[in-house]
Amino acid sequence: MMVRRAQDGDRRAFEQLYRLHVNRVYGLCLRMTGQHALAEELTQEAFIRAWERLESFRGDSQFFSWLYRLTFNVVLGDKRSQQRREARVVGTDDLESLGHPAQGQRPGLRADLEAAIAALPPGAREVFILHDVEGYKHEEIAEIAGIAQGTSKAHLHRARRLLREQLA
Incomplete structure (x- = not known):
């Protein structure tokens, strides 16, 4: 082997x-x-x-x-390291000088989504990325993550619910 x-x-x-x-x-x-x-x-x-x-x-x-x-x-x-580096570079005074977005636009939507995904519990985050981002099936996720298919489905449901709540 x-x-x-x-x-x-x-x-x-x-x-x-x-x-x-x-x-x-x-x-x-x-x-x-x-x-x-x-x-x-x-x-x-x-x-x-x-x-x-x-x-x-x-x-x-x-x-x-x-x-x-x-x-x-x-x-x-x-x-995570990149986020820590960026947090050190951009101070609160710098944030005020960035100005306001055009009306009708949601500022930082991508950043909000990335932060919401990063805030998910580890199991839910991993399954969400594997399923919804990477396109893996629950059977494949179960093998990759070492969990049951039912657990994969439950994690995905939880991740989607938490993301809806955070982004609403």
């Missing part, structure tokens, strides 16, 4: 795993960030972390499910 060889330190086996999964990992990063350069950077970060943490893969699920979850966490971690 290629994963077992990579866990034993075989760099060529890991390189094969990289080639096999890099496009899907990049696709996830791109869909979550919307930026090609950042997606490339996060793809590399995900594979670096995968190499560093390869011994934690126990084989209970498919390798890509483990890699997907790791990548998902890398992207979320980057988003």
Whole structure:
């Protein structure tokens, strides 16, 4: 098994795993960030972390499910750091100088949505992104996240309800 060889330190086996999964990992990063350069950077970060943490893969699920979850966490971690950096750069005095949006426009709708998604409980957030953003089916989500299909459906229902409440 290629994963077992990579866990034993075989760099060529890991390189094969990289080639096999890099496009899907990049696709996830791109869909979550919307930026090609950042997606490339996060793809590399995900594979670096995968190499560093390869011994934690126990084989209970498919390798890509483990890699997907790791990548998902890398992207979320980057988003959190970016938000912290932006919060330090923009002070409250700077916010007042930004002016007012044109009438009829909802200022910061995308930012509001991203903040609302980030505020979701972790399980609900993960299922929401996997299902509504990434387009995975509940069966696939159950395998990736290691939960039952019914739990996936419940998390999605909860996420949508909480988002409606927050954005209303």
